[in-house]
Amino acid sequence: MxxxxxxxxxxxxxxxxxxxxxxxxxxxxxxxxxxxxxxxxxxxxxxxxxxxxxxxxxxxxxxxxxxxxxxxxxxxxxxxxxxxxxxxxxxxxxxxxxxxxxxxxxxxxxxxxxxxxATANLVQAVQPHKARIIDTRKTTPGLRALEKRAVRAGGGDNHRFGLDDAVLIKDNHIAAAGSITAAVARARAHVGHMVKVECEVDTLDQLHEALAAGVDVVLLDNMTPAQLKDAVAIVAGRAVTEASGRVTAATAGAIAASGVDLISCGWITHSAxxxxxxxxxx
Incomplete structure (x- = not known):
């Protein structure tokens, strides 16, 4: 295209x-x-x-x-x-x-x-698996639109463009809200029905809680390929799975082999x- x-x-x-x-x-x-x-x-x-x-x-x-x-x-x-x-x-x-x-x-x-x-190298590394390489908000101030388009030029896809186009509940949000369940419930009550809700999880116990809360996407942060494979099995298609953390051309293939839908990487925009x-x- x-x-x-x-x-x-x-x-x-x-x-x-x-x-x-x-x-x-x-x-x-x-x-x-x-x-x-x-x-x-x-x-x-x-x-x-x-x-x-x-x-x-x-x-x-x-x-x-x-x-x-x-x-x-x-x-x-x-x-x-x-x-x-x-x-x-x-x-x-x-x-x-x-x-x-x-x-x-x-x-x-x-x-x-x-x-x-850099994006194209990662895209090549995850072949022939289904995982797509996506960027993050870790962009050069003032250059976000240009860098995110460059990711697409390399065959990758874009994560959210800013704080206003999707909900991403991270560890500090969870700590401040008290729990994943509370944070997701508050997000659902605040945003419209068109806004997706994603939640970061560090453990499989947190993953179970996020799924029970009804998130659209789970961000599987800094998990090993084996843990990612277990997480994908637990999710069983109920949410989009996104892996993040320690992604390089050398590690991307094993991460993709776990079956995750997305692999997000910040360095392709801020440090390529x-x-x-x-x-x-x-």
Whole structure:
């Protein structure tokens, strides 16, 4: 299924803020002193390592904001698997504008492609099991929409986008409410019928309590693959099962083999290594 782009209305303010941060109070003094105002150039953004691309819309907008009319051709759209040397974007136009936008375009493109690549590696690791890789709210402040879309570019899926679109009762909520039963009952009484209720559990006893309370999803936190397998058997289809904790490409396969529906991972958004890309003139 083609990856639907985010509306420019959502992306442009993020890119604009990044450009303003980089240009500072005086603009790009290096480029303006070295490059003639009417100089033009052609360049490509190419990959230095294999991975999956995300964030091309950010790069396109960065160049366009510096100077409308710069030609940007996307050769590898978001979600594309790439090898070293593959051309992702071709850029042509005013040299000053291209060089001044270069770092912001690359910062966003490299970071988001890193998120997509990390996600794709986990998606590959859980094959051929049914488990889907999902993200969390552990995102870079201000970049959540971009990072969550990058997860989808890598073949993953999204957990809730914020505090307002689902109930997730965690250990501190349970401690403050007194019990899982009390917390779930209060949540059900507060939210509408369209809002799903998920509860984090650390033990099989807590799992039994959460199921009795009627949750829609159980978050099985930091359980071993053997414990996860037992939990899936106990749930027996009565709720969606989500495993979380200590998820890496090395552990994801065993976690998926337990039969869980979802595997959530925070590091794919907040700590994924960048995918190395660079802008080359010529």
């Amino acid at each position: 083609p990856l639907t782009p985010l509306p420019r209305l959502m992306v442009e303010p993020i890119v604009r803020a990044a450009l303003l941060e980089d240009l500072g109070r005086a603009g790009d003094v290096t480029t303006e002193s070295v490059i003639a105002a009417d100089a033009t150039l052609s360049a490509v953004i190419a990959t230095r390592q294999p991975g999956v691309i995300a964030g091309t819309d950010c790069a396109v907008i960065a160049f366009d904001l510096m100077q409308p009319g710069i030609s940007v051709v996307v050769e590898r759209p978001d979600g594309s698997a790439v090898s070293p040397g593959d051309v992702v974007l071709r850029v042509q136009g005013n040299a000053r504008a291209i060089l001044s936008a270069e770092r912001v375009a690359l910062n966003l493109l490299c970071h988001l492609s890193g998120v997509a690549t 290594p960048i995918l190395d890309l660079g802008l080359d003139i010529g």
